[in-house]
Structures are given as structure tokens and as C-alpha cells.
Amino acid sequence: MASELRPISDRLRRKKTYRRVLGGIFYGLFLASVCVGIIGLVVLLYEVLSNGLPWMNWQFITDYPSRHPEEAGLFSALMGTVWLMGMTALFTVPVGVGAAIYLEEYAPRNILTRVIEINVANLAGVPSIVYGLLGLALFVTWFQLGRSILAGSMTLSLLVLPIVILSSREAIRAVPDSYRQAAYAMGADQWQVIKQVILPSAAPGILTGIILAMSRAIGEAAPVIAISALVYITFVPAHPMDRFT
Structure with a gap:
């Protein structure tokens, strides 16, 4: 053995x-x-x-671009970025979070809703240059907004809107259903449940998605170059219809 x-x-x-x-x-x-x-x-x-x-140094931050390297600064680029990101967030956050709330809490589960969900997921993977060309044709040419901050921010909003919608939906979906049932049992209507129960619970996930979306927007050069943003500018934009860099 x-x-x-x-x-x-x-x-x-x-x-x-x-x-x-x-x-x-x-x-x-x-x-x-x-x-x-x-x-x-x-x-x-x-x-x-x-x-x-x-x-x-402070001079580099507060000076404008120059052909002389020792005199060059990035003040106009910083201000253009602040303008662009502020308006992009203004367009993206309400629409993205609102669309996520509608798809998760109000939309009926039918073929149309399924098609919308698939399209939103697919749009999140479209190359940024495609959005730039779309913005050039739609906002710059058709809506005649010109090569302005408004056109650039709306183009970037199209780029990052699917990200905000998807992340917000995941955050809302992660809220336990028992929270909803408890709120309904106490007599709350649907909007009160969304405003006072779902959104506060989903806020961390929604904010994370917004930060990720804005991070992508601030790093994308192709869409703003496609709508012919200036690469050399020696003034600070004063309103949404100004040119930017």
C-alpha cells in the first residue's frame, strides 16, 4: 500500500x-x-x-501669450478654460441629471426607452472629433453662433452628456428600493421621493460622474479645434459670444 x-x-x-x-x-x-x-x-x-x-511664477500666470518665451503667459488660456467649463457644466448638469431621473423613475419600460438607453451608451464611446465636426456644422454654421465660447461649450456638452447620464443613472439605481417604499408608505408623492430621498442618496455618485465628465471636457482639444478656436489670443473673453483659446 x-x-x-x-x-x-x-x-x-x-x-x-x-x-x-x-x-x-x-x-x-x-x-x-x-x-x-x-x-x-x-x-x-x-x-x-x-x-x-x-x-x-505670478508673471507666467497673469501674462498673455507672447512670441518671446520669457514674456509668455497663460492668463487668456486659463480664463478661456474657465469660461468654457463653466458654460459646459451649466448646459450639461441639469440636462444630464434630469435625463437620468426621467429614464430611471418616469420612463415606461418599452422599446423606445430601450432604444434611447442603447443610443446613450453608444454615444459615450464616439470619438471626440466627431462631436467637434457636429458642433461646427450645427452650432457654428446652422445656428450661426460663430466660433464662440457658446458654440464650444455646447459642443463639449454633447461630448460629455452621455457620461453624466450613465453615471447618474447608475447612482440612482444604486439607491435601495426600500428607501422609496418607506417614503411612499409615509405619504410622499413621486417628486418628493426623488427630491428628498433619491437625489440626496445618489448625490455622491452623481457628483463623481460630473467630475469625470468635466475632466474629459477640459482635456479634449479636438472638438474645440474643429470649431476653429483660436490658439493664440491676447485678450480675455468678456461674454459667451467672444472667441476663446
């Missing part, structure tokens, strides 16, 4: 050793990959900070 069990124990021992060696190899490979990424990031940050910090 012992002689019959010995080959099995030897086989199990070899398999255990093989798994240990294979696990060590993969662990070393993954550790090396992580170290390479961290080292590359540290080197990149060091290069950026060592070369950029000497130029980061």
Missing part, C-alpha cells in the same frame, strides 16, 4: 514545486512591470518639475 501511494505523493510534490516556481516567475514579471511603470512616472515627473518649476 505504501509503495502504491509513493508515486502519487511524488507526483503531487512535483506539481506543487512546479506551481511554486511558475508563481514566482509570474510574480517577478508583474513586479518588474509595476516597477518599470513607477520608475518611468517618477522620471517624467522629475523632468517636468525640474524644467517647469523655475518658470512657474
Whole structure:
């Protein structure tokens, strides 16, 4: 009996050793990959900070762009970004959160609602340059808004609106149904349940989605370049119909 069990124990021992060696190899490979990424990031940050910090002063922040590097600043770019992001949020947040509330709380579960949900999910993955061309044709040309902050903010609103809708829907869907039932049992109507129960509970998730959407909007250059935003501007926009950079 012992002689019959010995080959099995030897086989199990070899398999255990093989798994240990294979696990060590993969662990070393993954550790090396992580170290390479961290080292590359540290080197990149060091290069950026060592070369950029000497130029980061109040003059650089408050001056306008210039053909002379020692006199150049980014004040107009900062103000243009503030204008653009403020108006983008103004258009996106009410529409996106409102659409999410409608789709989750009011819309009937039929084919039309399903088609809308699929289209919203697909629009979140459309390349940004497509939205830029759409904004150029729709807002700049057809609505005759010109190459203005208003046209740029509406274009970026189209870009990030699906993100706000999807994230807000997920946050609303995550609210336990028992909260709704308890509010209805206390005599609240549907709007009171949404305003006083669902939205406060879903607010962290909704705000996270809004922040992610605005982060994407502030980093997208293709749509605003497509509507011919200026890349060299020496004035601060004063109203929504001004040009911007």
C-alpha cells in the first residue's frame, strides 16, 4: 500500500514545486512591470518639475501669450478654460441629471426607452472629433453662433452628456428600493421621493460622474479645434459670444 501511494505523493510534490516556481516567475514579471511603470512616472515627473518649476511664477500666470518665451503667459488660456467649463457644466448638469431621473423613475419600460438607453451608451464611446465636426456644422454654421465660447461649450456638452447620464443613472439605481417604499408608505408623492430621498442618496455618485465628465471636457482639444478656436489670443473673453483659446 505504501509503495502504491509513493508515486502519487511524488507526483503531487512535483506539481506543487512546479506551481511554486511558475508563481514566482509570474510574480517577478508583474513586479518588474509595476516597477518599470513607477520608475518611468517618477522620471517624467522629475523632468517636468525640474524644467517647469523655475518658470512657474505670478508673471507666467497673469501674462498673455507672447512670441518671446520669457514674456509668455497663460492668463487668456486659463480664463478661456474657465469660461468654457463653466458654460459646459451649466448646459450639461441639469440636462444630464434630469435625463437620468426621467429614464430611471418616469420612463415606461418599452422599446423606445430601450432604444434611447442603447443610443446613450453608444454615444459615450464616439470619438471626440466627431462631436467637434457636429458642433461646427450645427452650432457654428446652422445656428450661426460663430466660433464662440457658446458654440464650444455646447459642443463639449454633447461630448460629455452621455457620461453624466450613465453615471447618474447608475447612482440612482444604486439607491435601495426600500428607501422609496418607506417614503411612499409615509405619504410622499413621486417628486418628493426623488427630491428628498433619491437625489440626496445618489448625490455622491452623481457628483463623481460630473467630475469625470468635466475632466474629459477640459482635456479634449479636438472638438474645440474643429470649431476653429483660436490658439493664440491676447485678450480675455468678456461674454459667451467672444472667441476663446
